[in-house]
Amino acid sequence: CHLKTFFVDLLEGGPSELRERVGKARVGNGFGMVVRHAVEELPVYGPSVQSGKEARGYHSAMQLLCRDQAMLESSYQDYLAGRPPTQPSVVAMTFSGIDPTLAPVGKHTLFTWAQYHTYELRNGENWDGIREREADKLYDLVCQYAPNMKGKMIGRYIQTPLDLERDLGLLRGNVMHFEMSLDQMFMFRPLPEISCYKAPMKGLYLTGASTHPGGGVFGASGRNTAKVILGWRG
Numbered sequence: 688c689h690l691k692t693f694f695v696d697l698l699e700g701g702p703s704e705l706r707e708r709v710g711k712a713r714v715g716n717g718f719g720m721v722v723r724h725a726v727e728e729l730p731v732y733g734p735s736v737q738s739g740k741e742a743r744g745y746h747s748a749m750q751l752l753c754r755d756q757a758m759l760e761s762s763y764q765d766y767l768a769g770r771p772p773t774q775p776s777v778v779a780m781t782f783s784g785i786d787p788t789l790a791p792v793g794k795h796t797l798f799t800w801a802q803y804h805t806y807e808l809r810n811g812e813n814w815d816g817i818r819e820r821e822a823d824k825l826y827d828l829v830c831q832y833a834p835n836m837k838g839k840m841i842g843r844y845i846q847t848p849l850d851l852e853r854d855l856g857l858l859r860g861n862v863m864h865f866e867m868s869l870d871q872m873f874m875f876r877p878l879p880e881i882s883c884y885k886a887p888m889k890g891l892y893l894t895g896a897s898t899h900p901g902g903g904v905f906g907a908s909g910r911n912t913a914k915v916i917l918g919w920r921g
């Protein structure tokens with residue numbers, strides 16, 4: 688789990704200085720939201736409207752739907768100003784194009800991860816009030832790039848930065864747990880005294896996104912922790 692949650696909220700009788708220091712490590716302010724759609728067919732990218740029933744080569748990859756650098760920059764400016772992005776950029780993923788067992792026969796999944804979305808809104812809105820509207824922006828962008836997707840959404844599961852915190856314990860919606868800044872990476876992640884995947888308590892090892900090299904499906908921190916446990920010194 689998140690090491691801030693572990694050391695600050697769950698661990699009883701741990702060193703109080705460590706608890707305090709982990710509590711001060713920077714968690715950040717979220718940076719994205721995710722919407723997982725059930726859809727009638729796969730997106731077909733390009734101007735001509737075609738059927739997306741059959742998977743194509745690109746359905747095994749992911750697509751960054753972003754017009755240009757200015758679009759990224761504008762959503763980052765919205766983030767810095769504490770408002771939801773007018774023009775979010777989207778990474779679209781169609782896992783059912785690779786693994787048809789993920790959806791009923793003939794149907795598909797379309798996951799969209801988008802940036803930038805601040806956890807803390809400073810424009811007077813709140814995430815529960817705008818989650819549907821912000822999710823619509825992501826699907827609308829997919830439809831701009833893949834016109835065949837208009838009207839093809841069957842359902843969706845929205846996770847705003849606030850939902851990521853509530854559903855998954857990702858504090859302040861940061862999927863990387865702690866900010867991935869230089870002063871919180873390498874031997875500083877999450878703190879120098881616990882950066883070697885070991886807590887000061889005997890037999891307690893640490894892993895996951897809170898430890899170096901941070902979050903990611905590549906599982907590097909788990910591999911590193913396993914090596915420490917196995918006594919590897921190479």
Ligand SMILES: Cc1cc2nc3c(=O)[nH]c(=O)nc-3n(C[C@H](O)[C@H](O)[C@H](O)COP(=O)(O)OP(=O)(O)OC[C@H]3O[C@@H](n4cnc5c(N)ncnc54)[C@H](O)[C@@H]3O)c2cc1C
Nearest residue numbers: 721800851855862863894895896901902903904905906909
């Ligand atoms: C929306 C989102 C988008 C992301 N996008 C990307 C991306 O594009 N690329 C990327 O590389 N990373 C991405 N990440 C980050 C990445 O998914 C995580 O950093 C990574 O999955 C963490 O792996 P883990 O094995 O440490 O933890 P987890 O994947 O969380 O695995 C922990 C496992 O432990 C289980 N568990 C928990 N408690 C117990 C218990 N008491 N007993 C037994 N089992 C337990 C859980 O059920 C879970 O299966 C994303 C994360 C999110 C949330």
